[in-house]
Amino acid sequence: MCGIIGVTGRPSAVDDILAGLRRLEYRGYDSSGVVAVLEDGLGVVKRSGKLDRLDAALATAPLAAATGIGHTRWATHGAPTDANAHPHLDPAGRVAVVHNGIIENYRALRDDLAGAAFTSDTDTEVVAHLVARELDGPDGVDLLEAVRRVSGRLEGAYALCVVSADEPDTIVVARRQAPLIVAAVDGVGLCASDVAALIEHTDTCAALLDGQLARIRPDGYTVVDADGTAAAADEFTVDWDLSSAEKQGYEHFMLKEIHEQPVAVAETLLGRDDGAGNVTLDELRIDPSELARIDKVFILAAGTSLHAGMAGKLAIEHWAGVPVEVEVASEFRYRDPIVTDRTLVIAISQSGETTDTIAAAEHARAQGAPVIAISNVVGSTLARAADGVLYTRAGPEIAVASTKAFTTQIVACLVLALHLAQRKERLFASEARDVLDRLDTLPALVQRVVADDTAVLAAAERFKDVGYTMFIGRHGGLPIAYEGALKLKEVSYLHAEAFPAGEMKHGPIALIEPGSLVVAVAHDGHVFAKMVSNIQEVRARGASVLAVATASSRDALAEHADVVLTVPDAPHELAAPLLTVLPLQLYAYHVAVLRGADVDQPRNLAKTVTVE
Numbered sequence: 001m002c003g004i005i006g007v008t009g010r011p012s013a014v015d016d017i018l019a020g021l022r023r024l025e026y027r028g029y030d031s032s033g034v035v036a037v038l039e040d041g042l043g044v045v046k047r048s049g050k051l052d053r054l055d056a057a058l059a060t061a062p063l064a065a066a067t068g069i070g071h072t073r074w075a076t077h078g079a080p081t082d083a084n085a086h087p088h089l090d091p092a093g094r095v096a097v098v099h100n101g102i103i104e105n106y107r108a109l110r111d112d113l114a115g116a117a118f119t120s121d122t123d124t125e126v127v128a129h130l131v132a133r134e135l136d137g138p139d140g141v142d143l144l145e146a147v148r149r150v151s152g153r154l155e156g157a158y159a160l161c162v163v164s165a166d167e168p169d170t171i172v173v174a175r176r177q178a179p180l181i182v183a184a185v186d187g188v189g190l191c192a193s194d195v196a197a198l199i200e201h202t203d204t205c206a207a208l209l210d211g212q213l214a215r216i217r218p219d220g221y222t223v224v225d226a227d228g229t230a231a232a233a234d235e236f237t238v239d240w241d242l243s244s245a246e247k248q249g250y251e252h253f254m255l256k257e258i259h260e261q262p263v264a265v266a267e268t269l270l271g272r273d274d275g276a277g278n279v280t281l282d283e284l285r286i287d288p289s290e291l292a293r294i295d296k297v298f299i300l301a302a303g304t305s306l307h308a309g310m311a312g313k314l315a316i317e318h319w320a321g322v323p324v325e326v327e328v329a330s331e332f333r334y335r336d337p338i339v340t341d342r343t344l345v346i347a348i349s350q351s352g353e354t355t356d357t358i359a360a361a362e363h364a365r366a367q368g369a370p371v372i373a374i375s376n377v378v379g380s381t382l383a384r385a386a387d388g389v390l391y392t393r394a395g396p397e398i399a400v401a402s403t404k405a406f407t408t409q410i411v412a413c414l415v416l417a418l419h420l421a422q423r424k425e426r427l428f429a430s431e432a433r434d435v436l437d438r439l440d441t442l443p444a445l446v447q448r449v450v451a452d453d454t455a456v457l458a459a460a461e462r463f464k465d466v467g468y469t470m471f472i473g474r475h476g477g478l479p480i481a482y483e484g485a486l487k488l489k490e491v492s493y494l495h496a497e498a499f500p501a502g503e504m505k506h507g508p509i510a511l512i513e514p515g516s517l518v519v520a521v522a523h524d525g526h527v528f529a530k531m532v533s534n535i536q537e538v539r540a541r542g543a544s545v546l547a548v549a550t551a552s553s554r555d556a557l558a559e560h561a562d563v564v565l566t567v568p569d570a571p572h573e574l575a576a577p578l579l580t581v582l583p584l585q586l587y588a589y590h591v592a593v594l595r596g597a598d599v600d601q602p603r604n605l606a607k608t609v610t611v612e
C-alpha cells in the first residue's frame with residue numbers, strides 16, 4: 001500500500017525520488033516524505049496530503065544529495081499528519097527509516113526503549129530507534145548488520161528502507177511479506193516497492209525474498225538471508241516501458257486501461273498451447289501428474305479478482321469436471337476448510353501482493369494443497385510463492401478500479417480450466433485447440449465494444465444521480481452483476497449491490513419501487529428466459545431496467561428494458577462475461593466522471609491491500 005523508492009549514486013537523487021513517488025501514487029496514499037544523506041547529516045522533508053505539498057516544501061528547502069529515500073504513506077497506525085509521514089528518525093537524527101507494512105509488536109518494542117522520545121504515533125519510528133542503538137552498540141556493526149539484527153526482532157509484515165548519516169552512499173533494505181525490489185545500473189543503486197518506480201531507470205530488477213536484506217550502493221547490491229549469509233535475489237526482466245505506465249492521452253488511467261483490454265486479452269491468450277492444443281502454464285513447479293489427482297478446487301481472491309474467480313468456477317466445473325468453491329480470501333483461513341493434497345488452490349491477485357489472498361493460499365499450502373497463482377505482476381510475492389503461475393500479461397494496472405486485470409483473469413481461468421481438463425484426460429488436445437481458436441476472436445470483439453461507448457455514456461447521463469442501483473444476473477451473468485456493482489460503488493460512491501436474479505423473490509424484490517434502477521446482465525444462453533422473467537417482475541413494480549445483452553438476446557429484451565447495452569455474441573458461453581462486463585466498466589467510469597469523483601484514486605481505497 002505504501003510506496004518506497006531509494007536512489008544512491010546520482011547527484012539528482014531527490015528529483016529521481018520525487019519522480020519515482022509519482023509513479024507510485026496509484027498505490028493510494030495520504031502523506032509523503034523524503035530523506036537525503038547530506039554532507040552534514042540527514043535532511044528530511046515530509047508532508048501530509050498529496051505529493052504536490054511535498055514538492056512545494058522541497059522547492060523552498062531543496063535537498064542536494066546523491067543518496068536518499070522517499071515514501072508515500074497510506075495510514076495504518078497514526079493519522080495522516082506531517083509528523084506521522086515517513087521517514088522516521090532516531091532521536092539523534094543519524095538514522096532514517098521508511099516502511100511499508102505493519103509491525104505488530106511495535107508497542108512492546110517501544111516499551112523496551114523506556115525513556116526514549118517518540119515524535120509520531122507510527123509503528124515505524126521504533127525501527128529507527130532500534131537501528132541507531134545497534135549502530136551505537138559495542139559491536140561496531142555496519143548498517144546492514146544493524147538492520148538485520150533489528151528486523152529479526154520485528155513481528156508482522158514489512159518492507160524497510162534505511163539510510164544512515166554514517167554511511168552516505170549506502171541504502172539498506174529488508175523485506176518480510178511486503179514487496180521490495182532492488183536494481184543497479186550505470187553506477188546507480190536503486191530500490192522500490194514495485195517496478196513502476198524504476199522502469200525509467202532499468203528493465204532488470206531483483207525481488208527480495210521473504211526474510212532477505214540487501215545493501216545497495218552505486219556500484220551494486222549485496223543480498224543476504226535473515227541469518228546474514230550471502231544470498232541471491234530473484235532477478236527478473238520488466239517488459240513495461242515508461243509510456244505504458246503513463247496515460248497515453250486518456251483522461252484517466254481507468255479509461256486507458258479499459259481500452260487496453262483488446263491487447264491485454266490477446267497477450268494473455270498468446271502461446272497458451274503448443275499449437276496442437278496442449279495447454280501449458282507460464283510456470284509449473286509441481287508434477288503435472290499431481291493435477292490429474294485433483295478432486296476439489298478452491299479459488300481464493302478478493303474484490304474484483306474474486307468475481308473473476310466466480311466466472312472461472314463455471315469453466316473449471318464444465319471442462320475439468322471438478323467441484324469448485326470460490327471463497328473470499330479473508331474468510332478462508334479463519335474457518336476450518338477441508339484441504340487435502342488432492343485439493344488445488346487457485347489464488348487470483350492482480351498485484352500478487354494482497355495479504356489476504358497470499359495468507360489464505362499459504363494456509364492451504366501448509367495443509368498440502370498445491371497452489372496455482374493467477375497474477376499480473378511478474379515476480380510478485382504470490383507468483384513466487386505458488387507451485388504454478390499463469391500471468392495475465394495485462395501490463396501495469398494503475399487505476400485503483402481494476403478492469404483489464406479482470407478480463408484477463410477470466411481468460412487465464414479459461415486457459416487453466418482447459419489445462420486441468422487435459423491433465424484429467426477429459427479433453428482432447430484438438431478440443432482444447434478448438435476452444436482456443438474461438439477465444440482468439442475475443443480481442444476483436446472486445447475492441448468493438450470499447451470503441452463505441454455512445455450508448456453507455458447516454459445511460460450514464462440518464463442514471464448518474466440514482467442513489468441505489470441493484471444488479472442482477474444468472475450463471476455467467478452473476479459474476480458480472482457483482483463486478484458491475486463493485487465498479488459503480490468504488491468509483492462513483494453511489495450505493496450498488498448485486499444479487500443472483502433467482503434470489504429476488506426471496507427478499508431483494510422488496511426494495512423495488514417506482515424509480516428503482518435495476519441493471520440486468522442478460523446474455524443469450526441457457527438461463528436467458530429466466531432473466532427475462534426477472535426483468536418483467538421488477539419492471540411490473542415500477543423499476544427502470546438497464547439491460548446488458550448480446551446480439552442474440554437484444555431484440556427479445558428491447559420490449560422489456562428501458563435501455564439495452566449490446567455486446568457481440570461470445571465465441572463460447574463461458575467467455576460471455578468477458579464481453580458483458582465491458583459496458584458496465586464504461587458505465588461506472590462515465591457516472592464517476594459526470595459526478596466529479598476522483599476516478600483513478602477513489603477515496604479510502606488503495607490499489608493494493610498489503611495489510612489485513
Ligand code: AGP
Nearest residue numbers: 303304349350351354400401402
Ligand atoms: C477492484 O476494482 C479493487 N481495486 C479491489 O477490489 C481489488 O480487486 C482487490 O483489492 C484485489 O486486488 P488484487 O487483485 O491485487 O489481489
